[in-house]
Amino acid sequence: MTLVSTPSRAPYGREAKYDPLRADNAPITTYYDQPQLKKSHWGTRVALYIFIAGLSGGAQLIATAADLAGGEQHRGVVRRGRHIALLGVFFGPPLLIWDLHSPDRFYNMLRIFRRTSPMSIGTYILSSFSLFSLMTATAQLAGWRKAAQLTQLPAAIAGAGMTTYTASLLTATSTPLWAAAPRSLALQFAGSSFGAAAAALQLAGRVDGDEAAAPVLEGLALAATATEFVGALAAERRHRALGIADAASVNTASGALYKLGALGLGTAVPLASYAGKLIGGRPRPWLMMTTALAVLAGSFALRLSVLAAGNESAQRPQQSLRFARREKVR
Amino acid sequence: MATVSGIVTVAQENRFQLALDEGGTRLFVVTHNAAIDPDQLAALQAQQVHVAVTFRPVDELIAGEARAITELPR
Amino acid sequence: MGSNLAENHPIAFRFVLQAKDKGATIIHVDPRFTRTSALADIYAPIRAGSDIAFLGGLINYILERDLWFKEYALNYTNLSTIIDERFQDASALDGLFSGWDPDSRSYKYDSWQYQGEDVPASIAEHYVNTTESYSEKLRRLEKGPPPRDPTLKHPNTVYQILKRHYAVYTPEKVEATTGCPRAVFLKIAEALTRASGRERTGAFCYAVGWTHHTTGVQMIRAAAVIQALLGNTGRPGGGVFAFRGHSSIQGSTDIPTLYNMLPSYLPQPQAHKPHATLDEYLQSETPPTGFWNNFPKYAVSLLRAWYGDHATKSNQWGFPWIPRIVGDHSQLPMTLAIADGVIRGLFVLGQNPVIGGSNSAMIQRAFANLDWLVVRDFTETETASFWYAGKPVRSGELRPQDIKTEVFLMPGALIGEKEGTFTGTHRLVQFHDKIVEPPGEARSELGFIYHLGRRLQALYADSTDEKDAPVKALTWEYPTSGETDEPSAEAVLKEMNGFTWPDRRQIGDVHELKDDGSTACGVWTYAGVFPKDDHNQARSRRPDGPDGPGTHLGWGFAWPSNRRTIYNRAAADPEGRPWSERKKLIWWDAEKQRWDGYDVVDFEPEKRPDYEPDWSRHPKGMAALDGRSPFTMIADGKSSLFVPSGLKDGPLPTHYEPIESPVHNPLYGQQSSPVAKQWRRPDNHYHPVGDPRFPYVLTTYRLTEHHAGGTPTRSVAVTAELQPEGFIELTPELADGLGIKHLDWVVLSTLRGEIEAKALITERLRPLEISGRRIHQIGMPWHFGWEGYAKGDIANVLTSVVGDANTTMHEGKALTCNLRKGRLRPQ
């Protein structure tokens, strides 16, 4: 039990008249400023996993969409999408197992299913996604188009789960920042996953020299970033309403990462460049490439900053006690 | 890393108390990569098996971090 | 009052809380607001050392408003007794009593006696410096009852003396002396008097909060006076409870490893008293009236138990072999004698004087003068490691290679590893079983002393020198068992209980003891603990059922004779009927012509309530006490509100300031107790009154998480963690004044030494207005030391060697000190 800080003021509290649900801004007496909650043990590894899961889930979805609705010119996108999905398959489970504190018992994740536990749901999403993505990818390699079309459906459905189940994983806790705005966080994560997938496919397409689907991917990236931006705004409004707005404030490292990385790189830059492209009309390839990179970086920054800021919000008793006082979220 | 030998007198969850052959008693917490389950500790206590414990003392806990337990001849 | 029950005796507080649930008012009077105060109804802050002013105020309140329990006090106390007309109390002599002899610094008792005769004190520590023997003065007492005036009009009745003596203890004076607000004092007085009488009883609970003073005995006396006036003594839920701190400290006072007593309150023979021969000793120590008249039986039975057949009528049952004391050999002068090199060898058996002894730095230096030191404890204590880790060594004053002391540190067996009995604070003797063998070379003290004795007897076996006779004469054969040759504790307990000689049949009760050598009894008060060869009452575990009387006579053995409430004759009115149905304990059964009750009756079973002694036949012992004298151990059978003899510092409790006090005595010219034992020496200076260098009052105390010297809890992980470091507590006002922030390091200093600790600023201490001056109190737990997991500087480095006149108890509860921010050792 590491002690956060010795209290600066002497320990004699003041009489505060007690009414359980009074106005939120009344000063909260805390217990010698000691944390009221325990912060999670999740850090960079989990952030990286969420990013990769979102990316590979999104890629599989886009590949399936391209395969079903697209034409011959989209074959490249389908192939590259299915290959990017393998990232989740090969890096996802090892990252999670590495993050366990007793990794030798990783198999217990498949011991039970609990619908109230996003991690339990997530385990089955990740397993099915990995299984079907692997089958789709092998079918793709072997050229069995029919088989691939069959297995890509469950893979895509699981992929949809992969893009956003991690949001409900965070929000189904008592950490104030994560629990404050469940829907907005889901929007942010879904948007960010799709944006990253679209950006990754753009980059992969450029590398392969097959830019046929570029406009679709750019449009898709624009839509995804817009969704993420809407989610971010809604989350900010919700935090302010619950009085825990300063959670993601600039003066903390995580706050800065959230403002500059997630919002700046992840949303502002892409929106600006796409808007510029729509108005300006002249495609400048280097601008598109940098935007795609910005989206990817922004997506990872979002996960990192939300995790770090969440853990910090759990350490501030003023916020966790205020959050637990008026929080009416269902 | 040190090693002591003795008999497990009490076992609770993944923690156990060892009565040392050289005298005295010491508390240990089993590390996760020692991969020893509570029922194995309980068995050591029930049958009073003579064991050797490789451990690292942790002053904060006034206890030792048990890295490995090996069964010794009676 | 004088105790912090919830912290230091939490399980006893369980029943205080159960009483509170039934409507009892809990009052806590203490310099600090403690966990006991948190559960109290009324909390009164007082200055450490001013307890008698507070209690005197209560006596004044009771007498002025005539709230004393008339029927109880008139019959059962010496309230109406007339005292010698030469007597003058403190109100007349500005703090002193008549009979004060300045050059011998002691009192002559003559003016304190009952009019016309001398009254011998009851307990063994009654010896005064006066040389005349007791017995001549006793003759007159057998002629008739002491002079009494039931109408209480005679100016020299105890009642009038009390009124005169306590007239000055008005509520205003109480506030000026103790700092307790007047309104709070009056509320307490009202609550206490309301909780007394036929239907209700009130109790006083005290502990070292009262005994750690140079006026400690009189503080307890003041509570006894109040309880006698209010009729609470000897009744269920009433009385004055002593909450003692060690598992068998009551046992070590009954079977006294103390210098001034032989087993069970028989006075240790003194060189300059008429104790040369056994007859002189018995004749001068046996009061004519009261239970103590059986004194010879207990003395002879003890000698028979110790010396067996070597004790014969011709050699006075071995009485000459008993060593004579030549003064005060208690722990305080003992440390000074070690410092002066008088003592060459010291046994320390389960104690830690470096932490518990006063003026610890002096003690650590003194130990370097010892030739050899044997320490037996469960771990290495500060006492054992003084020679390399002590304060003088760490400060460079001494080096291990200069210290000549040969030190033995031997492991002791703990509870569960040895069998035997503890005597708790309720005089209850309880047996504890041996469940496992002690580890390695750890042995019980029983084994250590027994085998040491056998080795010494072997060494002295062929000595013919007369001075070695006692070692050889000792009866020292006890059956041993196991491979560690552990002597049988039950065999020793049987000897303590007593048996007939020479056929060794266990005696059933104290009345079977004889003074003709036909009975041997190690501890007369414990007679009855082992009544038959196979019946160890200390091991009896039969509590009363939920609807039983609640005296639990089947659980363990309460000395004397398994009696749970002593003097319980007072629980019945003069005619023998219970004072009230609610407080029923003892009553006179008219048909059976015997006393009966829920407890063992503390009275002669057949003595009628209306019995009157036949003075024509010079009645002796119990026959000289009438049927309305519950206090059988006292010569006149009445509770002594006024103590004619036996106490060195006066017949009535009087407020004196502690030896070191920031203020002058607001009540009298006499500043501190005139007869307090003081040792003015270069290594034991005292602070003059109001010394500006030491303006703050320091009081020491214990925490609930640590025990006594701290050894058995600071070396145990789970308790050390609860209070891990030494600290002091001070008021926010004082801290702000000295610029001390929370948890800063501070240095406390007195003329005896300096220590450092972390500062805990708390509002549970408050500044007090004492006769116009603002006094700050500092509190410091005294059980920290350099060994163990939880460490801290030793508080007793600050205290001085000074003692109460009657008991030589130190004054750790009230002294003055200085406080400054910063560290002692430069970091």
Place this chain on the structure above:
Amino acid sequence: MTKIHRRFADRVAGFVRDWSLPRQIAGESPYSKAAESSLSQNLRPRLTEADKVGTIICPYCAVGCSQLAYAKNGRIIHVEGDPRSPINQGTLCPKGSATFGWLTSERRLDHVLYRAPYGEHWERRPLAWAMDRIAWLVKQTRDETFVDELPDGTLVNHTLAMASLGGATLDNEENYLIKKLFCGGLGMVWIENQARV
């Protein structure tokens, strides 16, 4: 010299035995019955392992709470309150509850340590040697300092050169033998204990 750890075979067997999915599908609740592992099923308090139990009295303060001490194979495995005692009715204070911790403290000493005069460190010495040495020291100190009469002829029969401190935490029987040997036998007068502290 077999190393104790969870072998692969045990893991597989354990997983299959405690697998909750089939039990969950069979209708058991995944929050209670289905989730219960075999360890929880055959969990028992360690007191069932005790082969001996005795009544002891708390060694800390004078309230005299009685405790039950459980032992197995000659070693104490737990100490807690004795519910039959009218004094504590099964409850204990923090110190009393730590009695087991005291008996099994890591700082506990179980061998004799000796420091020679002017020595700079402890040495280990056998118990028997220490007892003999102490007996000899006692006899030597007593013989050199025993006084039977004061110069003015008053009988004293005492030695002022030896002292003993201790006993408030010792048994009555121990205190009795200390007073009997030191006072009645050796003639020591400096005999004291914590009753005055």
Place this chain on the structure above:
Amino acid sequence: MIPDEAELTAGVKIEPGKSYGFFTDTTRCIGCKACEVACKEWNLLPADGLHLTGMSYDNTVGLSASTWRHVAFIEKISDGDGRATEMAPYQSNWLMMSDVCKHCHNAPCLEACPTGALFRTEFDTVVVQQDICNGCGYCVPACPFGVVELNMIDGKAHKCTLCYDRLKGGLEPACAKACPTDSIQFGEVGELQQRAHQRVSELHELGVDSAYLYGVPNSPGATGDLGHLNAFFLLTAEPEAYNLPAAPSRASNRVGPSLSFGLAAAAGLALAAAALFGWQK
């Protein structure tokens, strides 16, 4: 071992199938920490570091993986104009309270645990099964009271088990048995709740009008959709003073909305992608 000793010490015969818990009446707490010690001695819990915190007499700071009982101390001696000497009848001015895992009826930690290590026992208590837990740590942020914590050495989650092994042997939990003033009362939750309501009305008559129950249905300190707490409290100051949340929420309520919203967004974006691909074809 005395069979069914709990009948002697708590007047309760422990039988599987009933729900057991603690009623902690903080107005009887004398802050002696016997509960902390008894818990550590029974469960062989190692120390938590030796450090003077300055938080009144609380050097334990809080619950953790190796501290399952924590006594809190809150000093409120000054009542504005000076220091109080008159006090409300029960435990005022220096509040003491023994904090423990609440064993919630709808336990967020239990609902979050993906391996089934955390489960509801036959005594309706919440326990971490040490042979299943793989240290994923999801229960740690899930708990609204900050109770359960991972032990970094053995890599598993730990918290109060309400002495699950003792209950199986008919023994009262160690802390409740040791508590000198019966501030911690063990028993069946239903009976305890009645006793608690009775105690609150008793205290209100005595003038302690700030007394209320925390964790019992329809009482000021109710805990919303967590349902009742099997280990509930009688408090005399606002819950925040004891570091307790006023109205904690049930984490699993947020799974539905966030998953559905997220999947909807994902589906929307997928359809958009399909539309875009179709349009470009």
